[in-house]
Amino acid sequence: MATSDPDAAIGSQRLDKETRERLVTVARHTILLGWSFVVLFPLYWLVSMSLKPPGQANSLPPDWIFLPTVYNYIQLVQQSDFVAAFANSVMMVSASVVIVLLIGVPAAYVLSRYDIPMERDVLVWILSSRMLPPIAVVIPFFVIFRALNLFDTRIGMVLMYVSINLSLVVWVMKAFFDGIPETLEEAARVDGATQFQGFRKVVLPAAKPGIFSVAIISFIFAWIELLFGLVLTSFEAVPVTLFVYSFIGSRSIEWSLLAAASTAMIVPVVVFLVAVNKYLAAGLSFGVVIKE
Amino acid sequence: MSTPTQTETANQTALGRLRDLWNDYLPYWFMAPMVLVMVMITFFPGAYDLYLSVIAEPTFNVFEAEFVGLQHFETAFTRGGAFHSFVITITVVVSALALETLLGFVLAALVAGVDSGRMKGFYRVLFIIPMAVAPVSLATIGRLMLNSEIGIIPYVIETATPLAAPNFLSEVPLLTVILLDTWNWTPFMFIIFYAGLSSVPDTLVEASRVDGAPLWRRYVHVIIPYMKPVVFVATLIRLIDLFRTFGVVYGLTNGGPGTATQLVSINIYEQMFINNQLGVAAAIAIVYLVLVVALCNIIIAKVGFEGVWD
Numbered sequence: 001m002a003t004s005d006p007d008a009a010i011g012s013q014r015l016d017k018e019t020r021e022r023l024v025t026v027a028r029h030t031i032l033l034g035w036s037f038v039v040l041f042p043l044y045w046l047v048s049m050s051l052k053p054p055g056q057a058n059s060l061p062p063d064w065i066f067l068p069t070v071y072n073y074i075q076l077v078q079q080s081d082f083v084a085a086f087a088n089s090v091m092m093v094s095a096s097v098v099i100v101l102l103i104g105v106p107a108a109y110v111l112s113r114y115d116i117p118m119e120r121d122v123l124v125w126i127l128s129s130r131m132l133p134p135i136a137v138v139i140p141f142f143v144i145f146r147a148l149n150l151f152d153t154r155i156g157m158v159l160m161y162v163s164i165n166l167s168l169v170v171w172v173m174k175a176f177f178d179g180i181p182e183t184l185e186e187a188a189r190v191d192g193a194t195q196f197q198g199f200r201k202v203v204l205p206a207a208k209p210g211i212f213s214v215a216i217i218s219f220i221f222a223w224i225e226l227l228f229g230l231v232l233t234s235f236e237a238v239p240v241t242l243f244v245y246s247f248i249g250s251r252s253i254e255w256s257l258l259a260a261a262s263t264a265m266i267v268p269v270v271v272f273l274v275a276v277n278k279y280l281a282a283g284l285s286f287g288v289v290i291k292e
Numbered sequence: 293m294s295t296p297t298q299t300e301t302a303n304q305t306a307l308g309r310l311r312d313l314w315n316d317y318l319p320y321w322f323m324a325p326m327v328l329v330m331v332m333i334t335f336f337p338g339a340y341d342l343y344l345s346v347i348a349e350p351t352f353n354v355f356e357a358e359f360v361g362l363q364h365f366e367t368a369f370t371r372g373g374a375f376h377s378f379v380i381t382i383t384v385v386v387s388a389l390a391l392e393t394l395l396g397f398v399l400a401a402l403v404a405g406v407d408s409g410r411m412k413g414f415y416r417v418l419f420i421i422p423m424a425v426a427p428v429s430l431a432t433i434g435r436l437m438l439n440s441e442i443g444i445i446p447y448v449i450e451t452a453t454p455l456a457a458p459n460f461l462s463e464v465p466l467l468t469v470i471l472l473d474t475w476n477w478t479p480f481m482f483i484i485f486y487a488g489l490s491s492v493p494d495t496l497v498e499a500s501r502v503d504g505a506p507l508w509r510r511y512v513h514v515i516i517p518y519m520k521p522v523v524f525v526a527t528l529i530r531l532i533d534l535f536r537t538f539g540v541v542y543g544l545t546n547g548g549p550g551t552a553t554q555l556v557s558i559n560i561y562e563q564m565f566i567n568n569q570l571g572v573a574a575a576i577a578i579v580y581l582v583l584v585v586a587l588c589n590i591i592i593a594k595v596g597f598e599g600v601w602d
Contacts, residue, residue: 274417
């Protein structure tokens with residue numbers, strides 16, 4: 001291309017590139033804002049439904065402008081079933097997270113630091129507990145829970161929640177421990193610390209972000225679980241998911257109340273997620289991904 | 293420090309012995325509870341399902357059980373709708389996995405390329421939010437917005453376009469389930485892919501840019517190969533979890549209309565609790581277990597774990 005003025009050619013090329021980049025940016029944000037709308041609109045719709053007085057909830061065309069009221073939430077809180085179910089879920093899920101960490105984190109540490117025979121098979125076996133569809137698992141537990149008087153108890157539900165999350169905790173934490181240099185504990189050992197002290201005082205603090213993120217993920221997976229509540233509880237240990245479901249199942253749906261209950265279930269988790277979103281990626285990706 | 297009395301010394305040695313026991317066998321203590329729980333939640337259900345699937349009625353005295361062979365399996369596949377529910381499940385799993393992977397990757401790539409740090413943070417936080425929505429709440433949202441009488445989406449379609457809105461829950465229930473799951477779980481793929489993209493070394497991308505490789509080539513030849521382990525783990529985990537799908541379908545359509553959205557998990561639930569066919573439910577569960585575990589193990593063996601292990 002030695003025919004025309006080279007400077008002009010470069011200049012026009014640069015201009016083209018700039019326009020193109022601007023176009024790309026516009027297209028990029030258009031798509032991203034479009035997806036933002038897809039994400040937000042259903043949530044907005046749910047929340048706004050929960051804040052409308054029951055008579056206004058289903059009107060079409062919709063009342064875009066309305067006076068928000070907490071009437072539905074007051075109604076909801078006055079239903080002792082809801083409060084009990086919500087409290088049940090908070091207690092059972094939190095307890096399960098503590099237990100699953102107590103069981104899973106030390107095991108992950110051993111898997112990371114020691115030469116375990118058939119380590120790969122052990123890890124796949126652990127993951128296979130997540131491959132078992134809960135519905136296949138729940139039949140045996142239904143029978144055994146009845147035999148052991150664990151049916152419809154909080155302890156029974158905590159056990160089931162632990163079972164959902166254990167493989168996740170072991171896998172994520174193994175990856176995290178792999179990323180923490182062994183020299184850390186060796187130095188502690190040289191200073192006279194026992195193996196356990198080395199783990200507790202040196203390795204655990206270093207793995208804190210991992211523990212944090214895996215705790216949140218475990219909380220979410222237990223919090224949203226419906227099936228175990230459906231099969232293994234009837235009254236005492238009913239989780240909040242089952243409460244919401246029972247609303248859907250009823251013949252005439254009280255939309256406003258249902259919307260309020262669903263919103264009440266979502267809000268705490270959204271707050272959690274947003275608060276820890278920095279750690280979440282590393283946790284979810286089982287540590288394959290280098291932390292940002 | 294005063295000299296310890298005799299009892300104190302004795303106590304200390306007992307304690308000391310305990311402490312030695314604790315420290316010398318630390319890996320065993322650390323592993324034992326996990327192994328115990330794992331045995332309980334993997335071997336026991338499988339074995340018990342197998343037992344239920346080949347006996348007439350469950351009894352606590354295993355030796356009194358009446359063995360009926362493969363009768364429950366036959367019932368499951370002839371009258372139990374097992375085959376249909378497997379087809380439905382695989383349709384949902386494959387379509388949702390494909391949609392979520394593709395969408396998650398595109399969104400992650402688009403957000404990763406945003407220049408302004410603040411906008412980047414905004415999108416990243418916003419896009420993970422649907423993950424916080426429990427499937428049962430999602431079923432609420434679906435029923436609320438797609439309802440043919442009071443739903444906003446059919447209303448908007450009918451008023452804003454000349455199209456007639458389908459009745460989402462009765463005419464295209466399977467598509468509705470797939471789309472709702474995509475809304476719910478694309479964030480999972482997004483966040484993992486986003487982290488994966490940010491871990492691709494800049495120098496690698498820069499080098500191919502200098503070589504004049506166009507955008508798509510950079511992705512196909514540099515970025516995606518580098519991210520292979522991330523893509524592998526994300527899709528495997530999502531695949532495993534998709535086979536668990538229950539709540540959203542149970543809340544949205546309860547398997548219906550008819551058996552249009554009767555996933556295997558819904559089918560097993562109905563056989564067990566509606567039809568009281570414990571044996572048939574167990575038989576379907578066994579086939580399901582074998583299928584899912586075998587599939588995942590084949591994938592793990594075939595693709596391997598390069599970059600995932602250590």
